[in-house]
Amino acid sequence: MRSNVYQFKPLNVGRFIIWSGFALALVVAPLVFTSSLSQTMLCQMGVAIIVCLSYNMLLGQGGMLSFGHAVHSGLGAFLAIQVLTLVDAGTLHLPVSLIPLVGGLGGLAFAVLLGWVTTKKSGTTFAMITLGIGELVAAMSLMFPGVFGGEGGISGDRVAGLHPLGITFGPQIQLYYLIAIYTFICTGLMFAFTGTPLGRMLNAVRDNPERVEFVGYDTQKVRYFAFLIAGFFAGISGGLAALNFELVTSEVVSSYRSGAYLLFTFLGGATFFFGPIIGGILMVLATVVLSELTRAWLLYLGLVFLFMVMYAPGGIASLIMMNVRVASFGKLRPLLLHYLALAATAFVVLVGAAALIEMVYHVQLNAGQGSGVPFMGLTLDSSSLASWLGAGFVMGVGIVLFEFTRRQFARKWSAVQEYIEKETKRREAL
Numbered sequence: 001m002r003s004n005v006y007q008f009k010p011l012n013v014g015r016f017i018i019w020s021g022f023a024l025a026l027v028v029a030p031l032v033f034t035s036s037l038s039q040t041m042l043c044q045m046g047v048a049i050i051v052c053l054s055y056n057m058l059l060g061q062g063g064m065l066s067f068g069h070a071v072h073s074g075l076g077a078f079l080a081i082q083v084l085t086l087v088d089a090g091t092l093h094l095p096v097s098l099i100p101l102v103g104g105l106g107g108l109a110f111a112v113l114l115g116w117v118t119t120k121k122s123g124t125t126f127a128m129i130t131l132g133i134g135e136l137v138a139a140m141s142l143m144f145p146g147v148f149g150g151e152g153g154i155s156g157d158r159v160a161g162l163h164p165l166g167i168t169f170g171p172q173i174q175l176y177y178l179i180a181i182y183t184f185i186c187t188g189l190m191f192a193f194t195g196t197p198l199g200r201m202l203n204a205v206r207d208n209p210e211r212v213e214f215v216g217y218d219t220q221k222v223r224y225f226a227f228l229i230a231g232f233f234a235g236i237s238g239g240l241a242a243l244n245f246e247l248v249t250s251e252v253v254s255s256y257r258s259g260a261y262l263l264f265t266f267l268g269g270a271t272f273f274f275g276p277i278i279g280g281i282l283m284v285l286a287t288v289v290l291s292e293l294t295r296a297w298l299l300y301l302g303l304v305f306l307f308m309v310m311y312a313p314g315g316i317a318s319l320i321m322m323n324v325r326v327a328s329f330g331k332l333r334p335l336l337l338h339y340l341a342l343a344a345t346a347f348v349v350l351v352g353a354a355a356l357i358e359m360v361y362h363v364q365l366n367a368g369q370g371s372g373v374p375f376m377g378l379t380l381d382s383s384s385l386a387s388w389l390g391a392g393f394v395m396g397v398g399i400v401l402f403e404f405t406r407r408q409f410a411r412k413w414s415a416v417q418e419y420i421e422k423e424t425k426r427r428e429a430l
Helices: 013-031 035-057 070-089 096-118 123-143 172-194 196-209 209-214 219-246 255-268 275-293 297-311 316-329 331-365 385-429
Strands: 371-377 377-382
Touching: 013 172, 035 070, 035 096, 035 255, 035 275, 035 297, 070 096, 070 123, 070 255, 070 377, 096 123, 096 219, 123 255, 172 196, 172 219, 172 385, 196 209, 196 219, 209 219, 209 297, 219 255, 255 297, 255 316, 255 377, 275 297, 275 316, 297 331, 316 385, 331 377, 377 385
Parallel strands: none
Antiparallel strands: 371 377
8 A cells, every 4th residue: 555655846046036136126225225215116116027027927927918908006005095095094003014915906906907908909909998098097087086196196105004123214214114015915815816717717818818728718717807907916016106106196097107118128138037127127217217307308219119020029037047048168268259239339329329310409409509409417508510420430340340240149149059059969869
């Protein structure tokens, strides 16, 4: 008679190291970047990571292109700020640390209502329905000022209610660690979702919905349940944002915000779980740092998006993983010189193109302030032909050099891929 034997899976050391490093980074980050601006940006990054990961549950894992994801994060933020005002008035006794969960429940509630309609369709039809709903909610946020606060929005005070252990969430560092805790837990839960039967079936619905229906699953229900979960986590991000800014306006449900989630999730890499984390960080850097450096930041962002679609549709995460694969076969070092050459020549192209763009923007928007254009420690003269020709010459030379180095890199990359393919077949034959 066979006795019962308990078997345990071996410890995944790599995963343990990655998650420990992620937690350590969240703890140490505000100790390294100590300025108030840095801590505010770190708070925004935590919020952006959650909302981009929630959006990727639809786009990357489910193949559902949504143009209205800001509806769930935004409405969750509005519900959270309304509850915060009740806590501040003493009408409701609720710890401020649980306000983000209120936002999550709000995002879930609206997902229950709206998701049943949107997930009845897939593909382009789903995208158009979410776009219509997003525009509808954005319009309603201005039509009902009693609920949404009008153009001025709704403000609150996060230093409200009880203060256990003297934690008031007034100092930015205290709020950061609250956001960091939510970020780590939400990231872990969304990663765990990818390994559940529902998460696996969602991938199957993305790849081959006809076969999923053939084996007896309702694809609409699979999409609907994923929509609910994504709405819940999006609402949590909205609640955290409400605490961070203590102000919620109609902008949080705008199509611009939904477009930002789509753009940066794609740039980070929708096909890998950690891609939206990169995208969330980039979103804050672009909207906070790049927007302060130049008024043409949206143009630069659009150009980056264009080139990523053309040359790296898998996003930054795919570039990282391709090079990790190359490194695992010991072939990364021969490529480093080529990468350096590509970066140097691309920088030359960027300098020339940026000089032209900044002068164009200056002529169109700031002509009354004179012809001088500050650029990288220099002053360009937008009224001088020499400045235009010089910028064009730098860009042209950079393009020629970049194309030459790109072709050299392409040949080397092809050789490396051939070696990896042969080595893989050799190992499989052993």
